[in-house]
Amino acid sequence: MDVRLTTEQRELRDAAARLADDLGPGSVLDLADDDRAARLEKAIAATGWRTLRSDGASGVEVALVVEEFARGLVDVPFSGPVLADDLHSRLTTDGEVADAAALDAAVSSLTTVVVDGLAPDAKGMHGLLGLDGTAVLAGTLGATELGVDLTRLVGGPATALAAVGTVDGEAAAKARALALVVTAADMLGAARGAQALAVEYSKVRSQYGHAIGSYQAVAHLLAEALALVEGSVSVLRHAAWAVDELSAAEAVQAALIAKVYVERAARTICETSIQVHGGIGNTWECLAHVYLRRVLTSAELFPAKLEEIDLGLS
Numbered sequence: 001m002d003v004r005l006t007t008e009q010r011e012l013r014d015a016a017a018r019l020a021d022d023l024g025p026g027s028v029l030d031l032a033d034d035d036r037a038a039r040l041e042k043a044i045a046a047t048g049w050r051t052l053r054s055d056g057a058s059g060v061e062v063a064l065v066v067e068e069f070a071r072g073l074v075d076v077p078f079s080g081p082v083l084a085d086d087l088h089s090r091l092t093t094d095g096e097v098a099d100a101a102a103l104d105a106a107v108s109s110l111t112t113v114v115v116d117g118l119a120p121d122a123k124g125m126h127g128l129l130g131l132d133g134t135a136v137l138a139g140t141l142g143a144t145e146l147g148v149d150l151t152r153l154v155g156g157p158a159t160a161l162a163a164v165g166t167v168d169g170e171a172a173a174k175a176r177a178l179a180l181v182v183t184a185a186d187m188l189g190a191a192r193g194a195q196a197l198a199v200e201y202s203k204v205r206s207q208y209g210h211a212i213g214s215y216q217a218v219a220h221l222l223a224e225a226l227a228l229v230e231g232s233v234s235v236l237r238h239a240a241w242a243v244d245e246l247s248a249a250e251a252v253q254a255a256l257i258a259k260v261y262v263e264r265a266a267r268t269i270c271e272t273s274i275q276v277h278g279g280i281g282n283t284w285e286c287l288a289h290v291y292l293r294r295v296l297t298s299a300e301l302f303p304a305k306l307e308e309i310d311l312g313l314s
Contacts, residue, residue, distance in 0.1 A: 020072025059243030070189025080112030080121025122155035173248035180255035
């Protein structure tokens with residue numbers, strides 16, 4: 001495995017970062033700015049990135065965009081649609097469509113993924129695609145509501161999902177591996193955002209005439225959080241590469257390891273960010289809790305347990 005990003009991958013990452021920085025919410029109040037969100041939705045739709053997988057993008061490239069969007073708290077759907085696109089591409093190439101009409105109805109407009117009967121990334125979406133074993137299910141989205149994650153809406157099917165075809169076991173495992181990678185990338189991006197927020201605060205908040213970041217008690221916390229970020233980048237990059245380059249079983253194993261590692265690291269990083277902010281870190285106005293909410297939500301999507309990993313991790 002060559003861990004270096006190609007020129008094209010770096011450009012994709014940087015473009016996603018710029019979009020997130022320009023149009024992502026810069027404060028909790030910005031989450032209620034519908035005009036900003038509409039401009040963000042229009043910009044993301046124009047990129048065509050929601051169909052990265054069917055356009056031939058690798059798991060690494062998908063993970064890079066997901067990570068940057070989570071870092072910038074992008075509050076329009078991306079992870080759900082990109083996973084639905086991946087599943088749709090596997091169905092049409094690896095599976096046999098049983099109900100083409102139902103499938104066409106589901107993917108005729110914006111489509112997101114459904115997990116255990118819920119669509120976790122549903123704002124502005126219409127179609128639903130999900131996987132039950134090797135059976136692909138499709139339907140249309142019903143009502144949506146705000147959940148724990150303030151940057152994403154949750155919805156359910158308008159009617160019962162219909163079976164529209166199947167994928168083979170290898171394709172189903174690969175789809176699961178990508179889903180684990182995408183949710184781990186989302187957690188890593190949110191953790192990076194929380195880390196950056198804490199570092200910036202430590203530079204401007206002063207106590208006893210000095211920035212709090214100059215004190216070892218704070219500096220060590222931030223350094224430990226940065227080490228967790230770097231470790232998460234390494235384990236996630238390998239898992240994202242494995243989606244396309246290793247067997248399905250090996251890809252799932254790498255993705256499980258990444259999900260478990262990044263989940264623990266991201267929660268610690270977000271909690272550290274809140275701690276560094278002191279009292280203000282526990283207020284609604286501080287963005288730190290928004291990052292933590294996003295991490296906690298992504299952790300519950302396609303959950304991974306340590307017991308599923310047979311490499312002696314603890």
